[in-house]
Amino acid sequence: MKRIAFLGPEGTVSQESSLCFLGDKEYEFVSYPQMYDVFTATVNGETDFSVIPIENAIDGSVSLHVDLLVNEFSLPILAEWVYPSIQNLIGYKQDLLPESTGNPYAGISKIYSIPVATSQCYKFLRANIPGVQSEGVSSTAKGVQIVKERGESEGPGGFAAIGTRLAAKLHGLDILAENITDHQNNYTRFVLVGSQTPALRPSDKLKTTIVVTLPEDFPGALHQVLSAFAWRRINLSKIESRPTKLKLGSYYFYIDVEGSLDSVLLPAAIAEIEALGCQVRALGSYPCYDYDTIKAEA
């Protein structure tokens, strides 16, 4: 049975989305406490694949994870899927004040969650629990676990977590407010990385991710890179600059291209970009799955 590393503990969005996309029958899911460990597990051969959240509709690219993928670990991207990050306020219902007070959440003074999830719920928190103290932890499910453990040792007392329905269920906690993200289209893009070929259903949507570093002092270099795609009518679905971390003002471009490296046009575009003096590294050429397709087949 193939093993898949995900950010734990049990009940994260990563786990929820992987169970939905990959099912739990053919795979054993293994949780790791930090994203660095999630990558390392597959590099070391403890697991076959790792699940990496890469971009969120509200919060944008998860820059730590992009940087780990590009700079630290050379694990190819094998697949991509999109999954709704439905975040809930989770805690003990004894902490809710009566509706007659005008604000049932006023008794909550501290929230635990991973910062990327807390910022997805900015408007809810500002409107309902202004000034709440927010403590960043390693994942949504870690926050839920802390709330459970604090509740068991001290009893309920004004603290809550932001996390999944799955985590609330696993810990027997209450959903104090449901689906509290700033808008309802809060999807997260996940990628599967690893060195083996996973058994996946076919998809007619293929994507290639490349990292391009421009030569220094080359006026119009980015324009020429984009032209190599444009005149071949190759569509880009994402382009983002990230620091190379080597010196201030030095960047690479993370580019998602629609289509496969096996096509005729894409390798030709890459060869043209390399001829300009750019460095090009392919991070993977892989099938993509949207949520409606996954849900229909789950």
Ligand SMILES: O=C(O)C(=O)C[C@]1(C(=O)O)C=C[C@@H](O)C=C1
């Ligand atoms: O903490 C989790 O539940 C995770 O799976 C991690 C993660 C992320 O780091 O982007 C994944 C998706 C959610 O939008 C929030 C957090």
